[in-house]
Amino acid sequence: MSDILILNALMVNEGEVKPADVLVKNGRIEQIGRNLSHLSARKVIDATGLHLLAGCIDDQVHFREPGLTHKATIASEARAAVAGGVTSFMEMPNTQPATLTQELLEQKYQTAAAGSLANYSFFMGASNDNLEEVLKTNTENVCGIKVFMGSSTGNMLVDNAQTLEQLFAASPMLIATHCEDEATIRRHLQHYQDTATEPLTAKFHPIIRDTEACWLSSSLAVDLAKKHGTRLHILHISTAKELTLFDNKLPLSEKKITAEVCVHHLWFSSEDYDTLGNLIKCNPAIKEAFNREALWQALTDDRLDIVATDHAPHTLAEKQQPYLQAPSGLPLVQHSLLMMLEAAQQGRISLPRVVEKMAHAPAQCFQVRERGFIREGYWADLVLVDLNKPYTVGADNIYYQCGWSPLQGHTFSSSVRHTIVSGHLAYSDGAFDMSQTGKRLLFDRA
Structure with missing residues (x-):
């Protein structure tokens, strides 16, 4: 039977x-x-x-284990993922300790094997000084190498030009990048701290982490990839300007440079900071509505290849701190498919294309064996x-350990x-x- x-x-x-x-x-x-x-x-x-539908494959999540388990665990967030139709995830290395050695990477796999309801993979993290460890990564059972070319993750920022050259030249597998220019962000932050006549709030976030910060870093990553023939995947594109970096003339299977968009950049705009504030503070920032519309166009014409979440839970108490103290990130993995199905019902995208961008394309992009x-x-x-x-997001049906969602109350x-x-x-x-x-x-x- x-x-x-x-x-x-x-x-x-x-x-x-x-x-x-x-x-x-x-x-x-x-x-x-x-x-x-x-x-x-x-x-x-x-x-x-x-x-x-084929189960969604989310190529960018932060499940917070080890070290940040007051926010989430691999087990708790995998349950939430499965409840939302996400059957496989790829998790990021900015935990505590950061996943910068093969031993720490394997420990994550052991944790997932014991308690993850969803299928799983974990990125190997790159830093300014662990190239030797990065090059030991097994291409058959690890999804990729993660490089933070932005300030989201503190000590995981890779900002040494020589290190970046070596990583892009020597990587045996896909490099996934978070692209924001650290110097630009710091300059903007200092400017507004010095000149603002009111306390800084979340509405300043897309001004401090602006289009220029994204463009400088993304264009650098693309230049390095082209120079070295690297398989590059740029995560969470958030601006219209960056879309000029990507090609829709080649089929996905032939692309060496691919790009992802996250559901929150397709759903929210900077106008939503007035009501949601720090709850939608994330890196890169949610920006003006014209960027959102450009992202939708690029998704449907295949300049953007994958839809993911960058699921990044924090406790509600952490998010309720003043803007500069509140951490960046929001929980989304339980609701990403519903968000895209809503867009399909609104006529923004077809149902087969939702499945393509959330299941077929991640499987092709990462060459996942026999899934998608x-x-x-x-x-x-x-x-x-x-x-x-209909399904209304409420406190009784949110499975994130943090217990909240910026979509709470939405049907x-x-x-x-x-x-x-x-x-x-x-x-x-x-x-x-x-x-x-x-x-x-x-x-x-x-």
Whole structure:
């Protein structure tokens, strides 16, 4: 008997929407077809009226473990991810201690193996002085190298020109970058501290961390990648100006330089600081509405390749501090798919393109093995959504350990009903099954 049989779904996959049944066995998709109701399975899901999607792969999250577990843990945020239809995540190295050695990197994998409901991978962190450790990274079972070319992460800032040259020249795998120019940010901050006639608040954030800061760093990263032939992926693009750096003429599989946009830069604008303040303070900053519209255009014309979250939880008490003391980042991984489904219902993007940008493209970009698509033989990472069942974000259904969301009180038109992770029905109508953890992502790289 097979594990799960999904009947009567509308499958959204590889540019098409069509009726399909799916049989899952031993963690993988055994069969896709029509009229499979004669088959037997331990669990049968009648998906009439539901859309079946490949599970989202979020290529940028901060789950705060080790060292910052008062904010979040790998286990808590993986649960939230699964409740939101995110079946796999790639987590960042700016924990305490920072993930700057192979030993610390492997410890994260052990933690995830013991408690992550979602599939997982972790970036190896680069600093100004750990190149030797970076070059030991296994290209088959680590998603990439993370370089912070901005001030978000304190001691992980890589600002030594020689180090950057060496990293881009020698990296055996994808380099993912956070790009903001530290000197520009410090200059702007000092200026407003010296001249402002009122206390600085979150509305100053996009002025201090402005377009120029993003452009200087992103253009440097692109120049280095072109010089050395590096596989570069620039995270959370937030400005219209940066979009000139990216190409939409090549298919994703042939691109050496790719880019990501995050859901909050597609959803909010600088006008929202008046009501949400520090709750939407993040790096790079949420900027003026014209940047948001340019990001949407670039997403639909393929200059931007991936939609992710940069999920970065902090406690509400931390966020309620004055602007300069409040940390940057907001929790989003539970609600990113709903945000994009909302955009699809508003006509901003098609449903197949949502799946492409949140599942297919991350799998292609990072060369994830046998995930990101609904294909026979692939791992069964699947999400069933109801586009006609509203869902209101409230204190009773937020699974982030921090317990809050900038979307609290918002009603989405859609709901996530069931999430299957590596063949395991991990989430179903508000209930979790923790009896099986996710799997370590593997990568097909020559």
